[in-house]
Amino acid sequence: MSAHDLLMRRALKLAENSFYISDPNPRVGCVIARDGAIIAEGWTQRAGEAHAEIHALQKIDFTCVDADIYVSLEPCSHIGRTGPCVDAIISARPSRVFIAMRDPNPVVNGVGIQKLRSAGIEVVENVCAVESACLNPGFIRRMNGGRPYVRAKIAATLDGKTATQNGKSQWITGHDARADVHKWRARSSVMLTGIGTLLADNPRLNARLDADALQPDKVIVDSKLRTPQTARIFDDDSRVVVATTTQENRNGSLSAEVINCGDGPRVNLDRLVDWFTKQNYNEVFVEAGNILTGAFLEKGLIDELIIYLAPQVMGDVGRGMFGIEGITSLDQVRKFEFSDIRRIGADVRLICVPIDTGIEK
Ligand SMILES: NC(=O)c1ccc[n+]([C@@H]2O[C@H](COP(=O)([O-])OP(=O)(O)OC[C@H]3O[C@@H](n4cnc5c(N)ncnc54)[C@H](OP(=O)(O)O)[C@@H]3O)[C@@H](O)[C@H]2O)c1
Incomplete structure (x- = not known):
C-alpha cells in the first residue's frame, strides 16, 4: 500500500x-x-x-x-x-x-x-x-436520484426465531449486541417499525449511546391508526410520524404527524419509501416484526440485513424472520451474500446484502 x-x-x-x-x-x-x-x-x-x-x-x-x-x-x-x-x-x-x-x-x-x-x-x-x-x-443513492438505503435488523435464535408464538422477544440477544444496535440507530436518518412491534414491545426506538449523536426520526407503519398516544416512542423530542391509510387521524386525537400512504387495506410501502426520499433521508433502519420485515423483503426494498444470532434454540413454534409466502422451489429463494461476520459479545452479527432480489428497484 x-x-x-x-x-x-x-x-x-x-x-x-x-x-x-x-x-x-x-x-x-x-x-x-x-x-x-x-x-x-x-x-x-x-x-x-x-x-x-x-x-x-x-x-x-x-x-x-x-x-x-x-x-x-x-x-x-x-x-x-x-x-x-x-x-x-x-x-x-x-x-x-x-x-x-x-x-x-x-x-x-x-x-x-x-x-x-x-x-x-x-x-x-x-x-x-x-x-x-x-x-x-x-x-x-439520494444524490443519484434514488431512494434511501434501507437496512433491516433482526435479532434471532440459532434456529432463526425472532419471538415466541405469543409475541415475546425481549431479549433474545445480549447486552453487547443491543448496544451495537444503538450505533446503527444513531447513524440512521429514520427508524421504521410496524404497529405489531409497537403494541407488543412498546419500544422507544431512540439511539442510546455514550457519544454525541443526532436522534433519528421515527416512523410507525399503522394502517388503522391504532398507535396509542401513551406509547413510549413519543417520550422524547424527536419527530414521530405515523404512516397510515386514513387521513382522519381519529378526529385529531392522536397528537402525532400522520401521513396517508394508503390506496388499499394496508400502508403502501412504495409510497412510504417515496415519502422517505422526499424527506431527504439517507439511511432507513427497519426494526419490525416478521410481517413488516417480510413485506419489505418481498418488495425488494432491503439493501442490507443485519442479523444478530444468539446461541439459543426456540423450536419450530417460534416466529421466523420474514413473513413471506409462496416460495415453493429453491430457485425462488431470496439470495444474499455475507459482507461481514463477527462476534458481538455472546452473539454473532451477520451483515448480508442481496445479490438477486428478482425485483426491479
Ligand atoms: N427479534 C427481533 O429482531 C424483533 C424486532 C421487532 C419485533 N419483534 C417481535 O415481532 C413481533 C411483532 O411482529 P409483527 O410481525 O406482528 O409486527 P410488525 O412487523 O412490527 O408490524 C406488522 C403490522 O404492520 C402493519 N402494516 C401496515 N402496512 C403493512 C404492509 N404493507 N405490510 C406489512 N405490514 C403492514 C400491519 O398492521 P395493520 O394492518 O394494522 O397496519 C401488520 O400487522 C413482536 O413479538 C415483537 O416482539 C422482534
Whole structure:
C-alpha cells in the first residue's frame, strides 16, 4: 500500500467520527500532511457547521503551503449552509489534493476538482474510492436520484426465531449486541417499525449511546391508526410520524404527524419509501416484526440485513424472520451474500446484502 493510500485510509477512519452527527450531509474525513507527516485532521461536523476540510484547516490557521490534502469526498464548490470548501483550500495553497471520490451531488460533481485545477493545484482522484463509497451509501443513492438505503435488523435464535408464538422477544440477544444496535440507530436518518412491534414491545426506538449523536426520526407503519398516544416512542423530542391509510387521524386525537400512504387495506410501502426520499433521508433502519420485515423483503426494498444470532434454540413454534409466502422451489429463494461476520459479545452479527432480489428497484 502506498503512503498516499495510508493517509487516505486515515481520512476514511476520521470520517467515521461523523457517523452520528453529519446527517443529511455525507461523512467525510480529511488529513493534511507535509512530507508525509500529518499536520492537521478533520471530519464533517453537524449540518451547517464545518465540513471536514474546514475542520482540518482551522487547526493550521487556514495555511498549508506545499502540503498535501487527503479528503474522502470531493470538496464542495457551492454555497450551501456553509461556504465552498474549494475556496478555503485554494487560499491555503497546498500543492496537491488527493480525493477518494467525486461528490455525487449534481451541483458539485467535478466542479470542485475543476476549480482546484484551474487554481494550479494538482488533483489526484480515485484514491480508495470503493472504501469512501461504503461510508455514504444512502447519501450517494439520494444524490443519484434514488431512494434511501434501507437496512433491516433482526435479532434471532440459532434456529432463526425472532419471538415466541405469543409475541415475546425481549431479549433474545445480549447486552453487547443491543448496544451495537444503538450505533446503527444513531447513524440512521429514520427508524421504521410496524404497529405489531409497537403494541407488543412498546419500544422507544431512540439511539442510546455514550457519544454525541443526532436522534433519528421515527416512523410507525399503522394502517388503522391504532398507535396509542401513551406509547413510549413519543417520550422524547424527536419527530414521530405515523404512516397510515386514513387521513382522519381519529378526529385529531392522536397528537402525532400522520401521513396517508394508503390506496388499499394496508400502508403502501412504495409510497412510504417515496415519502422517505422526499424527506431527504439517507439511511432507513427497519426494526419490525416478521410481517413488516417480510413485506419489505418481498418488495425488494432491503439493501442490507443485519442479523444478530444468539446461541439459543426456540423450536419450530417460534416466529421466523420474514413473513413471506409462496416460495415453493429453491430457485425462488431470496439470495444474499455475507459482507461481514463477527462476534458481538455472546452473539454473532451477520451483515448480508442481496445479490438477486428478482425485483426491479
Ligand atoms: N427479534 C427481533 O429482531 C424483533 C424486532 C421487532 C419485533 N419483534 C417481535 O415481532 C413481533 C411483532 O411482529 P409483527 O410481525 O406482528 O409486527 P410488525 O412487523 O412490527 O408490524 C406488522 C403490522 O404492520 C402493519 N402494516 C401496515 N402496512 C403493512 C404492509 N404493507 N405490510 C406489512 N405490514 C403492514 C400491519 O398492521 P395493520 O394492518 O394494522 O397496519 C401488520 O400487522 C413482536 O413479538 C415483537 O416482539 C422482534
